[in-house]
């Protein structure tokens with residue numbers, strides 16, 4: 073894990089001092105809210121429906137136990153005792169007082185954290201595969217590159233006032249868990265035919281009111297040139313992205329309007345001029361960052377731990393959790409453990425201070441103090457010995473962190489919606505809660521297999537509904553909350569945008585409608601076939617027919 | 624509006640001319656891009672220094688090859704949110720080798736000064752009437768660690784770290 077050196081520490085400390093001065097100027101009335109707004113947004117402080125909201129960056133979703141304990145402390149001391157993990161692998165606090173925010177940032181700085189670039193029209197917090205360093209088949213740890221991008225983009229003087237926000241995601245595994253296809257830039261680590269490592273570069277993916285899957289603009293970029301190439305893409309966007317209409321200002325619109333080929337040509341021309349220039353990362357700096365992501369001291373173990381096998385055989389509940397929440401680790405005898413933040417009837421992604429402290433302790437005890445945050449709003453302990461799994465599971469149960477539902481119908485992504493967000497048309501959290509109640513029968517949920525429901529309270533799509541197998545979008549129909557359903561979305565390496573199935577459903581009917589979709593799938597699926605594959609095979613019509621059948 | 628150059632508040636000796644109308648024979652003037660394109664020959668025939676003003680959508684390549692004719696290039700920020708002039712500034716400095724005064728004008732606020740200065744802008748027509756040399760120095764000093772090279776002379780940490788190591 074990357075540890076701040078003296079330079080990084082000086083930097084975050086200076087930022088805190090700068091923000092403290094700005095908050096003091098605001099509190100004294102020297103700055104109006106209008107003047108203060110851009111300044112607070114540079115530090116992730118939003119004004120929401122009821123209060124300020126502070127969004128703290130968790131770069132590429134990696135936390136140490138020390139950092140997680142500090143997040144718990146902040147929740148307890150400055151908020152109402154909990155925090156909310158987001159689809160950007162960040163954490164949000166919904167109730168901080170303005171006067172406390174400099175102290176919160178100072179507390180964060182002490183553990184190498186900040187809230188810089190979690191809002192505003194700049195390069196946002198870089199995201200990556202949550203199983204980095206643990207999953208089999210990975211080319212390199214993608215966090216090395218995410219950290220390099222994080223540093224390069226930090227207070228970038230040229231790219232801090234882009235036409236619109238800009239999101240970059242990195243994956244190094246053939247299984248894309250970072251949703252790179254729906255990012256402004258998606259980077260996939262690949263090897264070329266000579267075995268050289270580099271990136272396939274996708275540009276112009278995104279959600280919002282005009283969703284697009286990113287276009288491949290370079291099949292192979294040698295990794296040593298990553299920063300010059302990114303600088304070229306950003307420069308083309310900064311100069312040519314639309315600034316006349318906020319809804320058309322993302323890079324996806326530029327790529328769409330001029331076409332991927334013309335866009336590629338502009339980038340290549342710009343790149344040719346700066347390639348091998350000062351922006352390229354010095355080899356010794358790459359080595360310095362890479363060494364900090366060296367694997368932890370794994371033990372040499374048998375591929376399968378007999379204790380684990382036995383417990384699975386004896387304890388049905390444990391077996392169920394193991395089936396849903398574990399993921400194979402590349403190191404024999406280890407497992408990747410998902411901790412679900414989606415218990416029945418609770419807002420997705422919320423964690424209490426007590427839960428955060430407990431997870432930090434468990435990470436120290438069982439997992440090298442390493443914790444990950446997923447864009448699907450769960451937590452991960454990436455390196456746990458199989459023989460410790462039963463004990464870990466027993467510790468997670470009373471904490472409410474052992475819901476065995478990863479990837480199932482109740483592992484829902486939802487944005488904050490009308491409960492917090494001033495842009496919302498409809499609530500999303502309560503719909504998620506109602507669906508988890510409806511499908512609370514674990515056997516049924518497991519029988520349904522992988523099924524991703526994603527809910528957004530408005531077309532800004534923070535809940536990623538476009539890429540949900542079942543997507544739910546809050547719309548306003550004559551002042552009433554309604555929900556539109558999309559089907560067939562996918563954020564992985566087989567990415568696609570969901571299609572609207574028909575007219576929206578009222579709040580009273582949406583959960584029934586979801587259930588109708590699910591039963592239609594069950595009626596049509598081939599043995600072992602996932603929802604998404606059934607949908608791709610049979611198409612929209614059967615679902616439409618059952619949803620809008622006249623009774 | 625105070626003009627800050629090289630860290631000091633200075634008087635603006637330039638006359639900023641419109642798209643047409645007579646120009647004083649021996650005073651330094653800046654003209655909009657369109658006028659430069661139209662009256663190039665007569666503007667070059669004047670003996671007093673010449674400057675040009677670019678709106679944010681007039682990008683560096685439009686005058687890059689001519690940059691040597693100008694003593695000052697004014698980049699106008701219509702709003703602090705319009706970040707195009709940052710790219711224009713860097714390209715003028717780094718690609719077209721412009722060595723004259725690069726001036727930011729328009730919605731130029733204290734909190735953007737450091738970004739501008741890093742992109743090669745060295746004169747600031749600051750929107751806030753109360754802007755002082757002291758405020759400018761503060762804005763320059765708030766942050767001392769830089770993570771990427773730009774048009775300024777500051778050494779980014781990606782290199783500083785290893786200088787420090789090599790010296791150990």
Ligand code: SF4
Pocket residue numbers: 487488489490493494495496497528529530531532533534535
């Ligand atoms: S999708 Fe809309 S309602 Fe939900 S958080 Fe984003 S802006 Fe708010």
